[in-house]
Amino acid sequence: MARGTRRLAEGLTRARAGFGAGIRRVLTRNRPIDASLYEELADTLILGDTGVAVTTSVLDELQTRAGLAGATDAGALRELLVEILSERLGPAEELRLPPAPAAGDGPPGHAQGDAPRTAVVMVVGVNGTGKTTTVARLAHRLLGEGRKPLIVQADTFRAAATEQALVWAQRLGLDLVHHRPGSDPAAVAFDGVRAAVARGRDVVLVDTAGRLHTKTGLVEELRKVRRVLAREVEGAPHETLLVIDGTAGLNSLEQARVFDEALDLTGIVITKMDGTARGGVVIAIREALGVPVKFVGVGERLDDLVPFDAEAYAREMVGSAGA
Numbered sequence: 001m002a003r004g005t006r007r008l009a010e011g012l013t014r015a016r017a018g019f020g021a022g023i024r025r026v027l028t029r030n031r032p033i034d035a036s037l038y039e040e041l042a043d044t045l046i047l048g049d050t051g052v053a054v055t056t057s058v059l060d061e062l063q064t065r066a067g068l069a070g071a072t073d074a075g076a077l078r079e080l081l082v083e084i085l086s087e088r089l090g091p092a093e094e095l096r097l098p099p100a101p102a103a104g105d106g107p108p109g110h111a112q113g114d115a116p117r118t119a120v121v122m123v124v125g126v127n128g129t130g131k132t133t134t135v136a137r138l139a140h141r142l143l144g145e146g147r148k149p150l151i152v153q154a155d156t157f158r159a160a161a162t163e164q165a166l167v168w169a170q171r172l173g174l175d176l177v178h179h180r181p182g183s184d185p186a187a188v189a190f191d192g193v194r195a196a197v198a199r200g201r202d203v204v205l206v207d208t209a210g211r212l213h214t215k216t217g218l219v220e221e222l223r224k225v226r227r228v229l230a231r232e233v234e235g236a237p238h239e240t241l242l243v244i245d246g247t248a249g250l251n252s253l254e255q256a257r258v259f260d261e262a263l264d265l266t267g268i269v270i271t272k273m274d275g276t277a278r279g280g281v282v283i284a285i286r287e288a289l290g291v292p293v294k295f296v297g298v299g300e301r302l303d304d305l306v307p308f309d310a311e312a313y314a315r316e317m318v319g320s321a322g323a
């Protein structure tokens with residue numbers, strides 16, 4: 001098992017023991033397939049934060065496929081359910097960033113022919129979901145891939161946000177661009193991108209606030225940050241990641257929709273998956289937004305942000321036919 005997949009499995013221990021055990025209890029080998037089985041499975045999925053609509057549609061599909069496959073006992077449904085969940089959650093998706101400039105490629109930030117090469121990742125979400133932690137962890141990953149990240153602290157709401165970001169930046173040996181609390185987040189973003197280009201950094205990670213001083217909505221402020229990034233670097237932001245707290249359950253769905261409408265999300269990060277026994281929120285959010293879950297947070301350490309592997313996740317929850 002690849003290291004990331006192993007960490008994912010370890011991080012899902014609570015979900016496997018709660019949500020997963022519930023599913024596996026219903027889908028036991030040799031149990032005949034009948035209406036009560038589907039009812040129990042529906043209850044289990046809904047209780048696990050999968051949401052009513054998604055649960056209904058997943059189970060309709062399961063029923064159809066079970067009919068086609070001539071499945072006769074609940075054990076066989078496990079394989080079909082793993083298949084359906086894996087398909088719906090989609091293949092693993094890494095960050096889609098423009099390639100790092102090769103050595104000697106001319107001025108940093110611009111490749112030959114003047115095509116901008118600085119990659120920009122914007123990280124958004126309501127307060128406390130794990131944005132700052134995610135930015136640090138992404139920087140750590142990117143460093144491991146040989147990239148040269150720079151962190152921009154565009155959360156000017158809290159003074160502590162800058163201190164927190166400084167601690168991470170120091171630990172990672174990275175530059176941090178920040179302004180005084182209360183200043184304009186879009187101006188910090190502007191400086192951040194300029195600094196990255198000037199200093200030869202090839203990825204800018206923009207951390208943002210979950211709350212604001214001003215009465216303008218958070219989303220409006222984030223749109224402004226986004227506009228500045230888009231103006232400064234062609235194609236930016238290349239990734240706009242919404243960070244969702246996995247322990248908050250379906251309350252996050254409505255927020256997620258608002259962020260998606262305003263900011264065109266390219267990926268979801270679900271943090272604190274190690275802290276929930278209800279693993280279904282991953283499915284609910286993926287289905288509601290149609291945006292891939294790119295990473296999940298599974299602990300407190302720097303390398304506890306792992307690429308989301310849908311099949312491994314589904315397998316951890318549902319188990320195998322024979323088990």
Ligand SMILES: Nc1nc2c(ncn2[C@@H]2O[C@H](COP(=O)(O)OP(=O)(O)OP(=O)(O)O)[C@@H](O)[C@H]2O)c(=O)[nH]1
Nearest residue numbers: 127128129130131132133210271272297298299300
């Ligand atoms: N157990 C666990 N804790 C996490 C994970 N990700 C983040 N946290 C914790 O969640 C808390 C909040 O994380 P932050 O990164 O500060 O969240 P934020 O979204 O930047 O918060 P604001 O800036 O206040 O909006 C911290 O204590 C993190 O250590 C995770 O995957 N698992």
Ligand SMILES: [Mg+2]
Nearest residue numbers: 131132155161
């Ligand atoms: Mg923060």
